Amino acid sequence: MERLGSGIQAGRLSPDEYASNFSDLHPRLDKHEALVAADRCYFCYDAPCMTACPTAIDIPLFIRQISTGNPLGSAKTIFDQNILGGMCARVCPTETLCEQACVRNTAEDRPVEIGKLQRYATDIAMEMNRQFYHRAAPSGRRVAVVGAGPAGLACAHRLSMHGHDVVIFDAREKAGGLNEYGIATYKATENFAQREVEYITAIGGIEIRTGQMLGRDFTLGELTSNFDAVFLGMGLAGVNGLGIEGEDLAGVEDAVDFIAALRQATDKAQVPIGRRVVVLGGGMTAIDAAIQAKLLGAEEVTICYRRGKENMNASGYEQDLATANGVIIRHWLAPKRIIGKDGQVAGIEVEYTAIRDGRLVGTGETGVIAADQVMKAIGQTFVGATLGALRMEGGKIAVDVEGRTSIDGVWAGGDCTGHGEDLTVSATAQGRDAAESINRAFAAAARPAVAVA
Template identity: 60%
Template structure:
């Protein structure tokens, strides 16, 4: 049962739900398949010759091949095929929007409305290998070349692993206390349970030849010029550190937060009952971060959670599955409305919105307003590059050519910080991997 606040207590409080309720709310979103279930699921694959699921995967995993290995009872062999293309295949199996990528392209989806469960099959394979065997790859002989990777997120880890596999020595410069980047700090806790992000990062670095240094924020402890001087090449996988502002009318109030910080604190909490959450929560945004924030606010015990997005539902960055998940978990969704002001005396009490409409000149306010009571509001309206470090940018992201090359000599970039991406873990992995291959060609030419 929810814990009751003390008389007269207002605003967010901790301990709204019991330990049992919290454990249920934050349980694994997609529990793993048993060996039998995996064989049954694999039997549904048509093993297409020109498989559309492979084309839809940013890392190009040979999906029919690995599913055939599962069908034959060889999940570890299947995992090697996956890891050859995507060394973070375990995490991607958990967090990829498969419904709009591989499973969305599955011919079973087109014919029956029920795709092969590619994500769960990928998790079955990768979990099997990681639990039973050591690292599946060995390093090539050392080349004597040293590469700096800035950021231990998906792009940085993928790049570091591929470089180490080619025999180069890699030093990862990471600002945060743990590796993993978005996987560790930025996704919903129910998508990656049992400290999987940290375990996966340690497993990846188990190939050898990778040194991880923490507290190494670019522009503070280390500079790009110094890295270029010390190393033969530099890869930037620094993500996006700044949070976009809303520019609302009204005073600065307690109870107004950014969603990224909230999710990070939740992911690092050892006791969810200590996290304060409001009674009436409002989330602003339409992407995956907004959904993760809203669903977890409800899971912590908020009595009402409303997600408000300025455009129509079809324009949301979050997938249809994520939108439906939020609705099933009790989140109210409001579309075509934008926040214009906050109200309260010292602490947030309400958020004022204006209805929006698409017109000949794009999205425009209609003049119609409404107010939602709120004692806590989270901004999930996108992030931006904190410091370009002298690199050319477009729309707030680093400009790259080919396989992540920047206009600066010896510097590559990939992941969320680079222009042209789609802010997905799987895309960041592909960019880190491809940049590593390009760096290897340059260093051994």
């Protein structure tokens, strides 16, 4: 192993260490393990796990199908509700959703491993390229989908099932959105995000145009003129700033950019990392950035969060995963200024915080944490300056329960709207449901008018 030096540098570890550190976090269950795990399910008639799933997968049914030796049938049950079931099995916070609701999740027991069982079934189907769905007869309708992330892909697949042609526009070089660029590398190995895109689009009738950005290469008005319907699922493009001294120093970067660069790196040894890294934030992005900084060879990685442990958006499981990887999590600290030396990050001054009269305030007591790299993970924002008259709420696109926006013929879903949690599974559900709403609108428009006597 290379001797650690000061500053941000690449190649801190040996090739074997990189390979081990970024291997699959939870390898797929083998057949025997899957049968044992499935046998623990009570197949509850009221299925609280199913209620907790944003896509409403029939969890008892797909687990029973695994237990009877029918993984392909199980995969179809999953894909019927969630065509991105393979990625969701890898990245869903099951510990706060279906597995938390499991009746076996008690102090004396542990929940059924629903996420691992879902991966077992969907991986088998995808490896066999077993397609369960076919396009209906061509409808003659064309739909534009902006964003090739979970919401856009789910919407496009369901529209294609109904016989509609879909063109997906995405600003990035690759399709996949958050799944390709925004999650920890060790959660989706072996180019899984792209393999899932290929599996989804194999149904046909879906064209993906990458490098196409709304507002730069085309307008919303052009889409509504040239297509029968539009679905907006472009996620969150903006990143919140700190607004403090030193934010422009070399060594300060957005955690989402760090994660994206690491995801696209073919050789992890070429990704530079600091010796002492501080990550600001308390959500999944902060956790993913911090763990991966440690896996790249950083000596010391500290997460600073301005509130308490119970207020962190990252689940308890993810927080524990971070500490198990050597990440230090410090609470009740807010960034005050980033300290520089010769134009480079040298440390960060933080202020202790507290809740007083129901408000978060600084106590006036400060301290300094030595650092040569600071990552910002304090949330993302939606950039909607190119959307014209589209009604917004809380900085995001306003939609009704079916995903319809204030403009006729335009739907939206995923992180660019204010509905649901910022999760892959929630975005998938919204894209799927918007597609059904679009299909109903097409059917209603095609229905002949009934004369009134």
